[in-house]
Amino acid sequence: MKWKVAMLQMDIAFGQPDKNAETIKRLVNQLSLGEPVDVIVLPELWDTGYDLTRLEEIADPGGERAKTLLREVALKLKCHVIGGSVAEKREGKVYNTTYTYDRDGQLAGSYSKVHLFRLMNEDKYLTAGENPGLYILEEQTVASVICYDIRFPEWLRVHALQGAKVVFVTAQWPHPRLDHWRQLLIARAIENQVYVVACNRVGEGGGNMFCGHSLVVNPWGEVIAEGMQQEEIVRAELDMALVTEARNRIPVFEDRRSSLYEL
Numbered sequence: 001m002k003w004k005v006a007m008l009q010m011d012i013a014f015g016q017p018d019k020n021a022e023t024i025k026r027l028v029n030q031l032s033l034g035e036p037v038d039v040i041v042l043p044e045l046w047d048t049g050y051d052l053t054r055l056e057e058i059a060d061p062g063g064e065r066a067k068t069l070l071r072e073v074a075l076k077l078k079c080h081v082i083g084g085s086v087a088e089k090r091e092g093k094v095y096n097t098t099y100t101y102d103r104d105g106q107l108a109g110s111y112s113k114v115h116l117f118r119l120m121n122e123d124k125y126l127t128a129g130e131n132p133g134l135y136i137l138e139e140q141t142v143a144s145v146i147c148y149d150i151r152f153p154e155w156l157r158v159h160a161l162q163g164a165k166v167v168f169v170t171a172q173w174p175h176p177r178l179d180h181w182r183q184l185l186i187a188r189a190i191e192n193q194v195y196v197v198a199c200n201r202v203g204e205g206g207g208n209m210f211c212g213h214s215l216v217v218n219p220w221g222e223v224i225a226e227g228m229q230q231e232e233i234v235r236a237e238l239d240m241a242l243v244t245e246a247r248n249r250i251p252v253f254e255d256r257r258s259s260l261y262e263l
């Protein structure tokens with residue numbers, strides 16, 4: 001199984017969900033004119049950006065606005081959509097939530113960010129999710145996590161142990177930590193013998209400058225696609241056979257001594 005993936009490395013207008021939805025539609029139109037893709041990935045909080053103090057007013061009730069758009073995109077491009085994340089209002093709380101749609105326009109699953117990033121005040125305005133983000137797309141188990149989650153190897157391991165062959169990362173990762181971004185993504189790919197497909201935003205907002213460099217890393221830790229620091233669509237091809245090859249050559253999952261790791 002091979003998948004062509006495309007990441008929409010976009011700028012995000014601070015606190016302007018409608019304007020950001022227009023940016024997505026423009027990039028999707030651009031994509032629809034080129035080579036077909038199997039999966040697209042969007043960045044984190046693409047609707048509101050980090051305008052956290054206005055979430056009461058601008059967060060998406062039940063994620064319905066985002067769901068409508070993402071479903072339309074899946075049907076237009078006939079591809080799976082890892083829908084970045086949006087500020088989802090649910091039961092009086094706000095979550096940082098990803099929706100994944102399959103190519104038939106069906107919701108394959110959702111994931112709310114589990115590790116809230118205190119440096120950007122997420123803990124003050126958002127509620128943490130509790131469940132892993134695992135989905136089945138065309139019989140492939142894949143995972144999606146959000147930004148700061150990549151600093152928690154144990155969390156990605158949970159997904160790999162449950163069968164994920166690809167981990168999609170949706171992010172708003174700022175400077176000056178570009179090196180952390182690249183190295184953490186490469187490490188997560190090597191240790192879990194998975195593809196890591198990570199979509200970051202560009203531009204500035206809320207006093208942060210975001211570093212782009214959306215990345216695709218193969219299960220051997222090789223960077224097979226990387227964005228620059230401007231709006232662009234970053235493409236790559238994933239070959240699931242490489243996951244099996246890496247796991248057969250170095251059987252990390254068989255060699256684990258899990259009884260020694262329980263804390």
Ligand SMILES: O=C(O)CCC(=O)C(=O)O
Pocket residue numbers: 117120146147148149151172173174177180
């Ligand atoms: O961990 C980091 O350095 C950045 C994390 C982040 O920006 C986020 O989770 O939104």
